[in-house]
Amino acid sequence: MAEGFAITIVGAGVVGCALAMELAGAGEEVLVLEMNHGVSRGENQSTRNSGVIHAGLYYDQRTRPLKASLCVAGNRMLYRFCERFGVPALKTGKLVVATTGAEHAILETYARRAVENNVPAILIHGDRVREYEPRIKARAALLLPTSGIVDAAALLHKLYALASAAGARFVTETRVVGAKTRRDGIEVEVRYRDGARDRFLTGRLVNSAGLYCDEVARMVDPASPYHVDPLRGEAMKFYRTKRPELDVAVMNVYPTPTKTITDRGVYFTVGVHLTPTLDLDGRGDPILGPVVTVGPLNRQAAGKEDYGGEFRPSSEFHERVRGFFPGLEEEDLEPHQAGIQARLVGHADWVVELSPAESRCLNLLGIDSPGLTGALAIARKAREMMLGA
Ligand SMILES: Cc1cc2nc3c(=O)[nH]c(=O)nc-3n(C[C@H](O)[C@H](O)[C@H](O)COP(=O)(O)OP(=O)(O)OC[C@H]3O[C@@H](n4cnc5c(N)ncnc54)[C@H](O)[C@@H]3O)c2cc1C
Structure with missing residues (x-):
């Protein structure tokens, strides 16, 4: 078995990269695994969207509380981030x-x-x-x-660069194919591009796998009830x-x-x-x-x-x-x-929860629109759930 990591994030879309930046910035040892050829190469939600910075109008707090709060918070964070790091964005209204x-x-x-x-x-x-x-x-x-537009590819690339600079390690062309609970951590099984497999132990796992979040959730908990309806x-x-x-x-x-x-x-x-x-x-x-x-x-x-x-x-x-x-x-x-989009069957809202079967696994499920707008706020919430506020 290969050397272990404290925190492993599955998926390097905007949410996984933003969380890697947060956690590595807080001094955590972070590994991000991505099955695509590169972080901004290959298909996912973060590279194929409308690029709209949503204001947060659409979401009813009673039925979609996370989207309602994290879209509004993410909107403000995103404009500040783009201004600070030179990511092209315009507040068009x-x-x-x-x-x-x-x-x-x-x-x-x-x-x-x-x-x-x-x-x-x-x-x-x-x-x-x-x-x-x-x-x-x-x-x-x-x-x-407060609505606007952002260059989603440039945003993804900047988050990746900042996470890397803070010490997060990214490994691409590597697909997580299994995750098993052990007393001393979670054993992650990966498959490389050439088909070879490997296993390593991680202290904590974050499921930020976009369209495949339901499959990763089931690796940790076979009874996980979530299904993505693409x-x-x-x-x-x-x-x-x-x-x-x-x-x-x-x-x-x-x-x-x-x-x-x-x-x-x-x-x-x-x-x-x-x-x-x-x-x-x-x-x-x-x-x-x-x-x-x-x-x-x-x-x-x-x-x-x-x-x-x-x-x-x-x-x-x-x-x-x-x-x-x-x-x-x-x-x-x-x-x-x-x-x-990673639409979750029967859930209008995002699901951000510690796996009921394995509290060392954080699931970010059904992160569909407005996940580009909300990414920084989702990442901050996830960091607080993992490290405390
Ligand atoms: C058509 C469309 C329009 C949209 N328009 C907007 C918009 O205008 N405004 C807005 O705010 N939001 C919009 N969204 C939503 C937004 O794009 C997403 O919510 C956001 O990009 C989600 O990011 P993510 O990191 O959670 O997921 P993703 O970007 O999907 O990233 C998940 C990553 O996980 C990787 N992965 C999956 N499984 C594994 C595995 N087993 N091992 C290793 N890696 C794995 C994938 O390769 C992928 O790179 C739109 C989405 C779509 C599809």
Whole structure:
């Protein structure tokens, strides 16, 4: 058996890297295992998302308390982090638009939720919407000044660099395939790229495995009840510089959110939205780029690696946004990317818990959206659970 480590983190997405930075910064001996080729190479949620810094509006404190609190805290931490470490980000603000009277009434309930969640929000009339986004047609909108966009790849890379500089050790192309409780620690079994296997002892294990969090949880506790139901989200894009009618999205523009009830549970969706992308000016400062993304259009994924294959026709994306963005034509749209979220069956909220079968294992389960926004706050909470506040 190989030499042991005090703390082993499974998964080097934004959450695993942020936690490695926290723990190594606190003087802990940390090993991070990642099955991808590199930390910012290969597929995961952290490299394939919309890059939106959420304000924290969507989450009801009664049903999704962790998302409600950690998104708002993470939003503030993320802007400070990006400013301090030069990660490209812009506080663009967001408009959540209503095009019908029924949607306007729903926005009023969200305006009350914003107050509960301590999220700055103003309900504005359609005329004022046009002052912010002249090409957007709406009866009313919730204006969220603290929403924005971040370069997710640059964020991941910076977290990785800071964690490494603080002493965390990263080993890639190494998949955790087993974890067994022993009196003197947790025995972790790994498989390397060439198929060879190895085992070592760790004092504590953190399951930050994204889409595979349910499988890692079951390695430690075969009775673990959690299942990931992978959700594929496709995004299209257009160039706002192509025609004057397309010159939108200096802000995030979202429809009124909807609730879907399926045989697998109740799911909330923020809807197909317009998101600006980042570019850098001549001095290296972040500015808005010419590309605007339109998505995600969600469907159940065929599996946890269902990134390829055909996109849904552009007509379906167009249909979702043309009500509030009439200048867009179907032909303006082209495929951008597909990402897969780690949606937990039967759990609308994230689950952050010490494994009931093994208190030396911390499970971070179902870290779907807004996990990019919340990553720093999730990592701080996880560190406090492991080391004390
Ligand atoms: C389409 C889409 C759009 C999104 N948009 C937004 C948004 O706009 N704003 C926002 O805040 N959030 C958004 N999210 C959510 C956000 O991207 C995630 O919540 C966040 O990236 C989760 O990070 P993570 O580190 O928990 O997981 P991941 O990034 O998935 O990382 C987990 C890592 O664990 C590794 N791993 C898994 N199993 C093993 C194993 N057995 N051994 C070794 N390594 C393993 C994986 O390879 C992976 O690298 C979006 C997600 C998607 C998919």
